[in-house]
Amino acid sequence: MVGCFVLELKRAETTSGERPWRPRVGSRGGELPPAFYGLVNAVDSELGDRLHAASGRAPYTAGCFKLRSGGDGLRLRFTALTREVFAALSAGLFARLTGGERLRLGGEPFELVRFTFDGADEPLAGLSDYPRLLPPTPPRHLSFRFLTPATFRAGDANLPLPLPQSVFRGLWEKWNAFAPPDLRMDREVLTVAEKHVVPCAFRVRSAERQVKQGKVVGFFGNCRYEILGDQSPEVAQALGALTNYAFYAGVGAKTTMGLGQVLTECAPSV
Template sequence: MSREQQIYSFVLLLAPTEHVVVGATAGHQAHAAFLHTIEEVDPTLSALLHAPGVSTRPFTVSPLRGLGRPRAGQVQLAPGRECWLRFTALDPAIYQRFMARFLSGAAPVLRLGPAAFLVKEIRTTPGSHPWAGYSSWWELADRARPEPEVALRFCSPTAFGFGQHAWGKKIAVLPDPVPVFSSLLRAWNNLAPPALQMDRGPLLAYLEEHVVIKRLERLRTEMLHYARSPQVGFVGEATYGLMADDEGARLQLNTLAAFAFYAGVGMKTTMGMGQVRRLSDAR
């Protein structure tokens, strides 16, 4: 794998083509639209991305943003009302196939359920939009510094699943450091080049013994209403203290904090949940 292999975060500026009513929770529809866009160019890749039993999917999908305040779980949009979606691709082939669809001369329209949106612009260049950018696996690792504090902003509802029980699925909705960084570590080790793999055992031991929550700000829960069932998650800001002076562990956790911008955190990151960024990167 090339040291220059890129990972991408790209933002679609959208406008409805007519008066539409959309659900305030549109992550599942955006997920379907993303896969359909890939399918139009590369059906095999789309099928692979949708295959069951995959522990880490190499893309994420944001909620539909810029909607305004919903009423009864729905939002009315007039033609020309700009909103936006953000996708990430942790494999360059995904980004290339997605962009090929809109470079092919076909109508630049994205459908979210019954609603059609004109794709006015796609922004990927860093600085062109707060959620646009690109990097490489090696750059994320090379730019990390052993900072003793890491602050993350959880921008869409975030939650962690801990298995099915007789009474239902156990869900955690707190920014505890172990599930937050374990989620990022799992995604990193499943998708990053072999040379950059992190030793899971020692890093988890450091997490459990030496990483604490130092500050929580604007923390609250929010409910998403998917087609099949509601899903609760937390949003807000958390600052983590990396207390033991272990440069290697601090470097790895700072790398994972930067990676959160592309990978997301927790469950259902391909349906709008777990959109996270390092707080220093958001300022």
């Protein structure tokens, strides 16, 4: 199971005389994981401890966005890449909503107004499972809209470019880490992504994002990739599944701190 929750938060009432609050959307990267762990720990502290102590790829992502209506609040976006994380996160959100307990980001209190995982209600929300991420027909074009800056680790440096080998390698690794064993993908999918997938249209810009370790340079915007040659339908469908998976798994580094949040689309030949 994979799921994406969007939370609507509003600034909680505080005592008069406090300094005026100003939304700092885009600078809250390091504050997102504690908010996620707070929700999970409230219902499953053992899982929260395991996730916090684990190294490598995390089975969740986090993002922060402005309210669509504007106003004194924000939207948080948490995704879950396993059934266990989905169950704990949903239970934690229900408990927080019904109990009225505040969430804190960077020491500032927020009230949870509502949350949803219904994509019809909120374009950044959604619910699926790994088999349903496979497109019904083999795609030729794979479109990504990078909503928040994305970057990729290259040795000790960051590479803020939407190279197909960088995009699909990370998705392939996450898929094989968290998908059911019978759906794991072989290396041929990655080889095709590296040698036969190219950007065919793109418009991206660089941007800085503050995370826990400091500032990171990334890119955001739109990029469409094309699968070249006569690739097998199975490999093309696998690449389509990875594209659909990116909506939940994020793209690139530091996806638990707000980077690499994307919308995606697969399309056949035209």
